[in-house]
Amino acid sequence: MKKIIIINGANLNLLGKREPEIYGSQTFEDYLEILKQSFPNIQIFYYQSNIEGELINKIQEIGFSFDGIILNAGAYTHTSLAIADALSAIKTPAVEVHISNVYKRESFRHHSYLSRVCVGVIAGFGMESYRLALQYLSEN
Amino acid sequence: MKKIIIINGANLNLLGKREPEIYGSQTFEDYLEILKQSFPNIQIFYYQSNIEGELINKIQEIGFSFDGIILNAGAYTHTSLAIADALSAIKTPAVEVHISNVYKRESFRHHSYLSRVCVGVIAGFGMESYRLALQYLSEN
């Protein structure tokens, strides 16, 4: 059975908890349950931290034994060369995901330090970005 | 039944025909057959042109009646503001896809005129980028 981890970075712990009129009242934990049911043959792990270095620690920890990383680093996507270096040091392939279409937003969100060291990028499909990444990693 | 079109731009007609040691001998047409079988409930159309303006013509033609566009504009992704304008003039939602991870390549491939006017972007998953896009459009 494949082991895949979803790693969420800065401020993504607030999903579903703030601005419910916009994002709905579904928390990421709720959504995670649905994902798990959709992929019964995958062991799905989850980790979130607002601290850049803890994200690195986690990436290093699972980076030689897991089968895939789904990484939404939040704002660290655009500022953290250190997370990128962690990704290039490990063996587990990573998929970069974004809930929003970052290319429609401020220009400083158009550049990602991480894309270069990930398998690929999925951005703009709301929560479904995670599902598409999982779909890919489950079959490749 | 949903109608979704895959539009391929410049040089993508060469897929599977050149450099078979790298890309394999599978043409896009072959791959398309497999896709169609995977999504029996979707009407999948296909169009390819090397001419920027013909891509615009096609986008305009289907852009008020189809349910989705999967667009890999090839190099026009990075130079064609005109295709972007076509996408923003129509009603059909588009997903931008790339076979390779463009962010690992030359810096002039990091900017896309199209991302801003698409629902989202899927890049780097080989031919599977198309399947993920189809997956999304089939369910949303």
Place this chain on the structure above:
Amino acid sequence: MKKIIIINGANLNLLGKREPEIYGSQTFEDYLEILKQSFPNIQIFYYQSNIEGELINKIQEIGFSFDGIILNAGAYTHTSLAIADALSAIKTPAVEVHISNVYKRESFRHHSYLSRVCVGVIAGFGMESYRLALQYLSEN
């Protein structure tokens, strides 16, 4: 009798056909009829294409015999050095027009390859931009 051609580029064939709540239901063809009536002493021709090279072909074709070109190249305004070269190779003077005030829009619409090789620029007056250009060319 002067011969003047209006050349419209990418996506301008959609005028009046899309988003009628914004642009009204008047197509460019309708507007053209009104223009013709306002300038009974001018032979007004019209050409539209979404293909950059066809615009060049047309410019070359009429560029040594007509008395004026009114050119709204749409998005090609900002990306086509080739159209600019065509304009500088011919003898017929051209006026660059834009329906919207491009300087209020995205920064990539602030630069025009064409302005440098046209007599002048008229931008921002809606359909009336064409009339003002015609006014100028009819009298100069």
Place this chain on the structure above:
Amino acid sequence: MKKIIIINGANLNLLGKREPEIYGSQTFEDYLEILKQSFPNIQIFYYQSNIEGELINKIQEIGFSFDGIILNAGAYTHTSLAIADALSAIKTPAVEVHISNVYKRESFRHHSYLSRVCVGVIAGFGMESYRLALQYLSEN
């Protein structure tokens, strides 16, 4: 009867007074007379100053009661954010005009602070740029 003011900025008081072999001996005042005859149903006012702040004073003074401003700010076009702010604070619509085609000249003349806050731009038609602007404002 509509009230429209033509406001000329820095160095435009020299028109027709210097280099007559190039510009002819027609001063702006002479040209203004002709304009007034062409538009007998418009009250045309005129103001010129070389002082940026006086242009702002004039714009504020007439900006809530006049029907239109035709503004050729000369070199202040390219350096005066303050005039732009004055234009965005008032209610009277303004048309930016230039005698020469500024896009054929030095690159520092390609950017205008004013275009963004005007209805539109007319540049490159010699003195006729003013007439075209008047034409537009008289009918809209």
Place this chain on the structure above:
Amino acid sequence: MKKIIIINGANLNLLGKREPEIYGSQTFEDYLEILKQSFPNIQIFYYQSNIEGELINKIQEIGFSFDGIILNAGAYTHTSLAIADALSAIKTPAVEVHISNVYKRESFRHHSYLSRVCVGVIAGFGMESYRLALQYLSEN
């Protein structure tokens, strides 16, 4: 008794006079009265001009005898090196204030020539920006 002058630059004479639905009907002169009552032990002077050089004249005039300048230069903040030079030539300390948060606005409002030669900057607190500056200058 301390002598402090508030100097307002381009277009700030329109405060409270235009767009009352947005800015209210309170003019700067009204607000000034309230400020004077709040700081009965301070002599508060006021000067406004739309002319860059007159602002310099005023800064020079009071710059060796007053105890403080509260300067909102409006758009000149972003274009006037000459006002900055005036500030660095005098002895009276100046505080730069802005009513709006300029960093939320267009990028050309993010740079100030004046900040470098002022004690400090207060921006974004509406009219209260003036009061905070006065607070500081009254006690330091």
Place this chain on the structure above:
Amino acid sequence: MKKIIIINGANLNLLGKREPEIYGSQTFEDYLEILKQSFPNIQIFYYQSNIEGELINKIQEIGFSFDGIILNAGAYTHTSLAIADALSAIKTPAVEVHISNVYKRESFRHHSYLSRVCVGVIAGFGMESYRLALQYLSEN
């Protein structure tokens, strides 16, 4: 009674502890006591961390219940998009403060990721920058 928190970022724990000949021997804790006495009707909380993600945690923790944040993020002001995202996700208004006039210092300190998502900015008034921020938040 209003609840306001002062959050200090990187290296600000060293205030008053290093270079006493320059900064004096007053620690931030000492200064805090004075502030508390000046604002007896405000509950003033204090938090400091050198870890970017802990600052985010704290902002999230108090961001839906407190009445104001006074944030001096130190060097993170200039590099942390993640803190900016945290501020834009919460409801409590924040005021950005700086002890020194950052615009007099190295150019990489002139840009702030945070200003855009704060009510306003107060910079350059030494420790008094905090007092002015408190003044504003206590009354608005």
Place this chain on the structure above:
Amino acid sequence: MKKIIIINGANLNLLGKREPEIYGSQTFEDYLEILKQSFPNIQIFYYQSNIEGELINKIQEIGFSFDGIILNAGAYTHTSLAIADALSAIKTPAVEVHISNVYKRESFRHHSYLSRVCVGVIAGFGMESYRLALQYLSEN
């Protein structure tokens, strides 16, 4: 016998037809005859189009069977990433030629998308640029 094609891009069909006082009355077709006589052992083909995508079509068509391409893409040299991609997808080596010395002209003509994917560049020798390219391809 080697098969070599000369491909001319945008506006090069006008050679010898416009501005004869500058370029002479020799058309490219005339010149081609002379070239063919100079290289009797080479099969020289010729293609011209103003349409970017048709140039790509031609490059793809002959790119696996011909022995050399001499490509003067005109203005597309500086704007067409799509033609560059076509060149890198084929097997036939290409030589980039320019009639004028592009480095003496406007700065936007100094960058070529094509040079990177051609064997080499020959620019500035008038029509003789083609002969030199042919010379090289005939012997290598």
Place this chain on the structure above:
Amino acid sequence: MKKIIIINGANLNLLGKREPEIYGSQTFEDYLEILKQSFPNIQIFYYQSNIEGELINKIQEIGFSFDGIILNAGAYTHTSLAIADALSAIKTPAVEVHISNVYKRESFRHHSYLSRVCVGVIAGFGMESYRLALQYLSEN
């Protein structure tokens, strides 16, 4: 007898009046007397203003009858395209002077709008910069 005018711009009226311990107590008026004695055969005029537009007015006023202008525009050197346009509109040759070596100062003082339209530049020789300019204009 030649007529030459020295025109001083923003803040140069403060010379010799402020910071006498640095600049000495010699005002520009004092220095002017010495200059006049050194050049008894030249009629030397003097004008100073802090208002950009008044400098333009003066340049226009004397620009067709005087034999030379010595222009130290102060900070307007670096921001005023309008003064540059005035200089290029007149017939009298101008020499740009600076008291300090502007190239040793902040980078925004390294660019001058005026140099391009002056005969030449003399910078860095203190008050003697004016004498050298006068020397040149008196003999050429």
Place this chain on the structure above:
Amino acid sequence: MKKIIIINGANLNLLGKREPEIYGSQTFEDYLEILKQSFPNIQIFYYQSNIEGELINKIQEIGFSFDGIILNAGAYTHTSLAIADALSAIKTPAVEVHISNVYKRESFRHHSYLSRVCVGVIAGFGMESYRLALQYLSEN
């Protein structure tokens, strides 16, 4: 006896543990033992963290009592202004070291925030970079 600390930043805990075919199987801890034997008269301490703020905490903690810091901040070298500020706040001199020659790598690794506040930089000598730094600090 001198007290010197080696501080390693992001991802440097993986040294010798990953990619042994490239880096060998020597961990930094192993190498440290060798270093200690080479410098028997120096007390060598060691600290590693992937968390930017913990590096700052450590720098502050030892920065007033130790005799030297050898700092390899990894990717934080290029993004952390906060670590640079910590270094400039303390008294202990620091030497910046890099195992690889960062100037041979991606351009975003050519700029260091830290160099400006360190005694000097040693880069490119593999593990020996640490020894050279120690050599310097042991004798100066």
Place this chain on the structure above:
Amino acid sequence: MKKIIIINGANLNLLGKREPEIYGSQTFEDYLEILKQSFPNIQIFYYQSNIEGELINKIQEIGFSFDGIILNAGAYTHTSLAIADALSAIKTPAVEVHISNVYKRESFRHHSYLSRVCVGVIAGFGMESYRLALQYLSEN
């Protein structure tokens, strides 16, 4: 008989002497002999120096009497404005050549100071670049 000189700049004396597995064991002197035999009606001279100023001396020395210069300035191509000035001061036409296709290499090799003042550029054809240049100069 025409007199043409080949001038080679920095490090080109190493051709054929270093890295024979790459460049072969043919020195430039060997190649020169072959060139001379191919062009028996041309007097071919040769000069090489690693010293920028000596290249200038040679260009000046022969620049009024020779019929052509073939210049491969090596790295000075990209940094020497002084050689460019020498070329523009003389009468002999120069052809810029490069052995490698400089546009495939590092970006700092894409700009040439020399191209602007040469007849044309030939780059990327190995040693044959010299022959093509000679071909051109021998016949024009």
Place this chain on the structure above:
Amino acid sequence: MKKIIIINGANLNLLGKREPEIYGSQTFEDYLEILKQSFPNIQIFYYQSNIEGELINKIQEIGFSFDGIILNAGAYTHTSLAIADALSAIKTPAVEVHISNVYKRESFRHHSYLSRVCVGVIAGFGMESYRLALQYLSEN
């Protein structure tokens, strides 16, 4: 008696020898004689070289004993940091001169490495630039 040296850099040995219809037939040596007669109380030395390093050698050689340097480094002005370093290492003050007004020429001639380390700059007065520099150095 003061000892002053004029140092001319790259290509300035050609003055008066080339393009006599433009520059006249006066060589720098001729002009030097006239200068010497004008300043009988100054020992005027002269040195010219096209080699950057020889200019440095000369500057070092006389830089501790002469009273002034008049330096026209030609193109090295814009590219030689090494000459600038030589000037800042010596004690003799230097004046930078240019015959032409470099600010009217190509933009790469607008920046000088030398201005920062010279007393001042004199540019644009033809040969008289040297005389003005001598005038200054003779009296200061």
Place this chain on the structure above:
Amino acid sequence: MKKIIIINGANLNLLGKREPEIYGSQTFEDYLEILKQSFPNIQIFYYQSNIEGELINKIQEIGFSFDGIILNAGAYTHTSLAIADALSAIKTPAVEVHISNVYKRESFRHHSYLSRVCVGVIAGFGMESYRLALQYLSEN
């Protein structure tokens, strides 16, 4: 016995001869003697020139037989692509050294053409930079 050469570039012959109050009265030759005594098993050679091309000559001369180069090119570090090319053409490994910490100085000293082609860089340790480089080369 290893043969290592120290090559010093522009202006480094002045070390110890100028500004003794800053640099001490120790010349590089004196320091060299001490170095030689510290490394009795290394043959240490020394070369200095102010001429860029002579440095290249020396690098070429010893670059295939020596065991190491310690190169302090002075200002040429930042401007000489030609020296970089020489280093990449030879076999002897080079270490780039700087006496001062160039990253604390003007921004044009932050970029080195040489670092990319050296083993590594040592900067900021005064004369000891040379010793550390020697240390490395003697043992590797």
